[in-house]
Amino acid sequence: MRAVYGWDIEPTKPFELQTVDHLFGEVWGGRPDTLSVRDLRLVLIGMTVGTGQIDVAGLQIDTALRLGEVSPEDLRHLVTFLSHYAGWPRGAALNSEVEQIISRHEAAKSEEDPGS
Structure with missing residues (x-):
């Protein structure tokens, strides 16, 4: 685990x-x-977004970002990519989730390293 x-x-x-x-x-x-853990996680993110489970996708996205498997730019690209296949309403919900996760990670990094 x-x-x-x-x-x-x-x-x-x-x-x-x-x-x-x-x-x-x-x-x-x-x-x-x-497939690597990163590959499996990206498949799982796509599947959960496609079925409307944005909260489950959020858990995977948060973990992928925290473990350094993806960058904020990767996640933003993933939002655009998945929006074309899962639909714009799900893409919009995913975008909100991704931006919140990125903001939390950036805030946590700032607290860890105030000089950055």
């Missing part, structure tokens, strides 16, 4: 154990010769 989100949880219930083992061990972990 750390490789996907940058943090771990300690699963205690059977469903949590199965989810963490399978989803994060096999599905996200994959094999070395397959």
Whole structure:
């Protein structure tokens, strides 16, 4: 789970154990010769935007930015790209989500390094 989100949880219930083992061990972990975590995350972002799950896309976008998998410019390009395929209303919602996430990350960076 750390490789996907940058943090771990300690699963205690059977469903949590199965989810963490399978989803994060096999599905996200994959094999070395397959898609990277970044690639899988971009596919997941596209799928969640396409199905209108902007909040779920936001979690993935926030993580991708925090882990350095994408830049703010990458995210803005992704908004334009996905708007053409998912529709402008979803694209507009995604744009709002992305800009809020970028603002939060920039504010957090400013707090960490006030001289920048």
